Amino acid sequence: MEMQAQRSQRLLQLYRTMARIRAFEDAAEAASQGGVQVWGMQASATPAKVRGPLHLSTGQEAVAAGVCSHLRRDDLLTSTHRGHGHTLAKGADMTRMMCELFGRASGCNKGKGGSMHIADFGVGMLGANGVVAAGIPIATGAAQALKLQGRDAIVACFFGDGAINRGPFLEGLNWAQVYALPVLFVCEDNRIAATTPTRSLTAGDGAAARARALGIESREVDGNDVEAVDRAAGELVARVRGGQPALLHAITYRIKGHVSVDPGAYRDAAEVERARQDDPLARARARLGALGEAAAVERIDAEARVEIAHALAAAEAAPWPAPEAAFEDVITTGAGQWR
């Protein structure tokens, strides 16, 4: 009985994180539908409130929730172009994030970063990144810094399955292993890189096998099963806190298109439908129902709806950055004039 109550509490906590991510991304997607062209496609005649490309992690929430549940506030995190879930799960404030997507002065990055360059150092979130695999050397360098400073925090480094075919993956993992750095590498494998199924681009057995070849402890996990991700991440994080890198290969599915205006029509409709049936939130909800927690699930969903309504209203009302602010927070080398 005691164990069942503990399991329910843990699963409810994980479900809450996933529900908040889903609410945030559904709202951001709706707010991005407007007249601005993305990828040459016109979304609608009314101007969008969220401008520019928006990469949604719908269907992948269990990876962010399961991994970040093991991170402390002073741990660090690097993300990808698909980073809203990681950022929220690391503890960033939903309202400040929505203000950032709306380009407002009260955003996490004063409206200058937007979706793809959001960062919140206050919770250790070092940044989303538009360059595939670029977070890997940043995470490795941050872990080296933590070690040199004698701090006991760790770094979680999220990247996609497409990133493992870029050079920084080998460089980062090799360096982390040679210097015994506290990094958890997380390959969030949604099985597609933009429009290309990654298995057609990837030789050998993938991320975990490549890490094992370097002597890095690695696990493969069903990335749509939040409890399985939670367990595997817990074991690996314990190892990382002991001063060794590790890799988690979480297999999931990107339900939406690559970017919000992409209908993803290049995929087999039956495959997408199967993935919808395997939705990580639906799976967690079913389990919680069986554990007698249906009412708690309803409460969490309602709280997420209230939180996102507040975030949207705050973002709508928030001030735009002053034009002069474009020249603030800019690093110069001193070698030339910016203006």
Ligand SMILES: Cc1ncc(C[n+]2csc(CCOP(=O)(O)OP(=O)(O)O)c2C)c(N)n1
């Ligand atoms: C170095 C680099 N090459 C190409 C791109 C264009 N690009 C943007 S996202 C993407 C696919 C990345 O796939 P993956 O790493 O699996 O992440 P996912 O989009 O599936 O989350 C590509 C090729 C880029 N941003 N950076």
